[in-house]
Amino acid sequence: MIRVVRQRDWYAPVRPAPREVRSSLAAESKCPPIVLAGRPAGFFAEHWLDRAAERGYSCHAVTPRPGRFTGTREQAHDIVQVAASLPRQAVLIGHGPGARWVAAALTRYPARAAALIEPPGSLPAEPVTGRVPVLVAGTSGRALTRASEHYGVSPTLLGDARRLREPGWLYPLEGILDWLDSLNL
Amino acid sequence: MIGAGSSGLAAVKNLREHGFAVDCYERETGIGGGWNFRHDRSPVYASTHLISSKPLTEFPDFPMPDDWPDYPHHSALLSYFERYTDHFGLREHVWFGTEVTSVEPIENDRWKVTVRPAHGGSERTLSYAAVVVANGHNWHPRVPSFPGIEEFRGKVMHASSYQDSASLRGKRVLVIGAGNTGCDIAVEAAQQAAACWHSTRRGYWYAPKYVFGKPADQVNDRVLALGLPLRLRQWLFHRTLRLTVGDLTRFGMRKPDHKVYESHPIVNSQLVYYVGHGAIKPVGDVARFGSRTVEFDDGTVAEPDLVILATGYAPRFEFLAPDLLGANPPQLWLHMFAASYPTLAIAGLIQPDSGQFPLVHWQTQAIARWLTLRTADPERAAAIWAGAAGRSAWRWTKAKVSASERHWFEVSHLTYLRGLEKLLKEMGTPA
Ligand SMILES: Cc1cc2nc3c(=O)[nH]c(=O)nc-3n(C[C@H](O)[C@H](O)[C@H](O)COP(=O)(O)OP(=O)(O)OC[C@H]3O[C@@H](n4cnc5c(N)ncnc54)[C@H](O)[C@@H]3O)c2cc1C
Ligand SMILES: NC(=O)c1ccc[n+]([C@@H]2O[C@H](COP(=O)([O-])OP(=O)(O)OC[C@H]3O[C@@H](n4cnc5c(N)ncnc54)[C@H](OP(=O)(O)O)[C@@H]3O)[C@@H](O)[C@H]2O)c1
Numbered sequence: 362m363i364r365v366v367r368q369r370d371w372y373a374p375v376r377p378a379p380r381e382v383r384s385s386l387a388a389e390s391k392c393p394p395i396v397l398a399g400r401p402a403g404f405f406a407e408h409w410l411d412r413a414a415e416r417g418y419s420c421h422a423v424t425p426r427p428g429r430f431t432g433t434r435e436q437a438h439d440i441v442q443v444a445a446s447l448p449r450q451a452v453l454i455g456h457g458p459g460a461r462w463v464a465a466a467l468t469r470y471p472a473r474a475a476a477l478i479e480p481p482g483s484l485p486a487e488p489v490t491g492r493v494p495v496l497v498a499g500t501s502g503r504a505l506t507r508a509s510e511h512y513g514v515s516p517t518l519l520g521d522a523r524r525l526r527e528p529g530w531l532y533p534l535e536g537i538l539d540w541l542d543s544l545n546l
Numbered sequence: 547m548i549g550a551g552s553s554g555l556a557a558v559k560n561l562r563e564h565g566f567a568v569d570c571y572e573r574e575t576g577i578g579g580g581w582n583f584r585h586d587r588s589p590v591y592a593s594t595h596l597i598s599s600k601p602l603t604e605f606p607d608f609p610m611p612d613d614w615p616d617y618p619h620h621s622a623l624l625s626y627f628e629r630y631t632d633h634f635g636l637r638e639h640v641w642f643g644t645e646v647t648s649v650e651p652i653e654n655d656r657w658k659v660t661v662r663p664a665h666g667g668s669e670r671t672l673s674y675a676a677v678v679v680a681n682g683h684n685w686h687p688r689v690p691s692f693p694g695i696e697e698f699r700g701k702v703m704h705a706s707s708y709q710d711s712a713s714l715r716g717k718r719v720l721v722i723g724a725g726n727t728g729c730d731i732a733v734e735a736a737q738q739a740a741a742c743w744h745s746t747r748r749g750y751w752y753a754p755k756y757v758f759g760k761p762a763d764q765v766n767d768r769v770l771a772l773g774l775p776l777r778l779r780q781w782l783f784h785r786t787l788r789l790t791v792g793d794l795t796r797f798g799m800r801k802p803d804h805k806v807y808e809s810h811p812i813v814n815s816q817l818v819y820y821v822g823h824g825a826i827k828p829v830g831d832v833a834r835f836g837s838r839t840v841e842f843d844d845g846t847v848a849e850p851d852l853v854i855l856a857t858g859y860a861p862r863f864e865f866l867a868p869d870l871l872g873a874n875p876p877q878l879w880l881h882m883f884a885a886s887y888p889t890l891a892i893a894g895l896i897q898p899d900s901g902q903f904p905l906v907h908w909q910t911q912a913i914a915r916w917l918t919l920r921t922a923d924p925e926r927a928a929a930i931w932a933g934a935a936g937r938s939a940w941r942w943t944k945a946k947v948s949a950s951e952r953h954w955f956e957v958s959h960l961t962y963l964r965g966l967e968k969l970l971k972e973m974g975t976p977a
Binding site (some may be wrong): 362363364365366367368369370371372373376438442445446447448449450469470471480485488490491492 | 563564565580600601602606607608609612613628632634635763764765767768770771838908960963964966968969971975
């Protein structure tokens with residue numbers, strides 16, 4: 362259900378904290394920028410960042426603040442801060458825990474598009490803000506089904522659960538970039 | 547869309563997001579409206595900073611950067627709107643240097659809109675399915691007349707043409723009015739001028755920018771969230787002010803003629819400080835002007851050589867026939883919708899006790915959904931419209947605000963946003 366009255370955001374705003382961002386910029390800025398979220402940002406840095414940039418998408422990998430008192434709210438805040446700092450409306454891609462942060466960020470920032478790889482089991486109660494094409498991908502399971510229903514899309518199945526945790530496996534990224542290309546953003 | 551200030555920009559973004567094709571007309575050559583210091587009609591002066599803190603001021607879907615202070619400067623605000631414009635690709639939908647001169651209803655709830663280049667050139671007439679007015683309400687000076695003012699030999703200006711404190715240096719200055727503008731200018735006069743009198747026609751509460759080490763509006767919202775009744779909140783606020791700012795009458799200031807929340811808030815930590823240092827002399831309402839002097843209703847006499855009328859602004863809709871908006875002041879449901887014109891909406895015609903932009907964001911979301919619903923589900927739209935009939939006189943303040951010509955569109959942010967939330971839920975999510 363839509364929530365306009367967000368008192369906690371007003372009286373107890375998330376405290377600013379340092380966060381790590383690694384970027385790889387595309388030669389041209391035809392495509393919207395991408396914000397990648399997963400922990401750690403280094404996971405993507407080696408392979409994903411440069412590959413996305415090669416394909417024309419400037420890419421920024423965020424590691425939200427660490428810490429014991431950090432929850433989804435703070436992590437989503439860090440992602441939205443990075444997205445809103447970019448010159449154009451950004452695409453958000455979340456992987457594993459990053460998918461949970463991105464799902465929360467989508468209730469606070471109207472992304473150009475979003476992809477959730479291995480989405481979390483529980484999704485935010487608040488609706489997505491803006492009109493956002495969403496891609497949900499993962500190996501089969503209850504969470505994947507629930508997420509696809511939540512966003513009203515059909516899930517994209519990625520065969521191998523173990524390979525998903527290999528940063529060098531570019532197959533999911535290529536698939537997402539093909540999908541973004543097809544959206545003509 | 548008329549105007550590319552903060553309200554017009556939010557309208558362009560939110561209507562585009564709902565799939566509408568949009569033309570926005572802006573008289574000036576840049577965005578930002580009042581926050582663009584270069585605009586002739588901008589009411590901001592060099593020292594203007596926000597009075598509402600970041601979380602209560604930013605657009606809810608485009609936060610201000612973490613490394614900005616609690617109360618940014620007006621130049622930061624302009625850069626924020628520039629970034630918003632580019633981020634969401636709004637600029638290509640704005641026709642700059644183009645003024646709207648008339649908006650008339652035609653058949654099928656459509657509108658005939660006449661535009662012309664702001665610097666001369668021929669008019670064009672176009673037809674639109676809906677019009678959103680976002681022309682701002684802080685640019686047309688409210689200039690009261692005072693007895694004898696025509697005889698006065700000193701300089702008289704309205705605060706709208708006040709730019710910076712250089713114009714005060716060494717002068718004997720009288721500031722009339724204690725809105726936030728009058729208080730800011732009185733403080734600058736205390737710092738720069740040879741003398742400063744501050745005339746108010748009644749007493750006020752002066753809220754500081756920080757209480758208990760936090761921005762005052764955030765503390766206020768924490769208390770609001772507890773759901774305490776208004777009277778208790780007023781008592782708490784009075785206690786806090788009494789214990790921190792102190793008894794204003796001891797400084798020679800007037801006793802407030804109302805409770806907290808019953809007047810548009812003044813947020814200024816420095817005014818009382820300078821009164822306490824004798825740099826601002828509080829005086830009563832103007833009784834009459836002489837050729838060199840000004841007499842006040844408390845018997846004091848001032849001899850200023852510069853008088854600044856910080857008496858506020860009046861809304862103006864020079865391109866609309868007066869009866870379109872109901873009356874003067876306009877009678878609009880939620881301060882947005884005119885009773886007989888479902889395809890005309892006003893964005894930003896509110897004066898909240900918080901930042902303006904979150905409220906205008908949700909206003910324009912509601913306008914976009916309303917216009918969507920009218921074609922998608924005419925029956926439900928008709929039911930909602932019927933329910934709204936007779937509600938154009940509803941006001942959205944928790945406390946009863948004092949009768950002043952500046953208070954008819956005062957809103958309490960929580961009360962008003964609850965009203966918008968209810969409407970948005972009633973309309974549902976568009977497919
Ligand atoms: C000194 C001062 C400080 C303020 N500080 C705060 C603050 O701290 N926090 C806050 O939330 N609010 C503050 N405000 C309130 C401020 O008015 C709003 O923040 C905001 O600027 C309103 O935006 P708007 O888009 O509604 O109007 P505006 O900013 O006035 O923009 C209206 C635009 O419409 C254009 N326009 C008008 N008529 C036409 C026409 N016929 N054809 C084409 N274009 C037209 C104008 O050129 C202008 O660009 C302050 C106001 C003042 C006076
Ligand atoms: N961010 C900032 O720092 C900042 C700075 C300035 C302004 N603002 C905002 O901008 C808006 C406009 O503010 P403003 O201060 O320019 O105007 P305002 O709020 O309308 O205040 C006008 C003041 O002049 C007085 N006044 C009006 N007519 C008078 C008359 N005939 N004789 C004597 N006094 C008279 C009013 O008294 P009554 O109380 O009796 O009506 C009031 O004190 C407000 O929303 C304000 O919050 C923000």
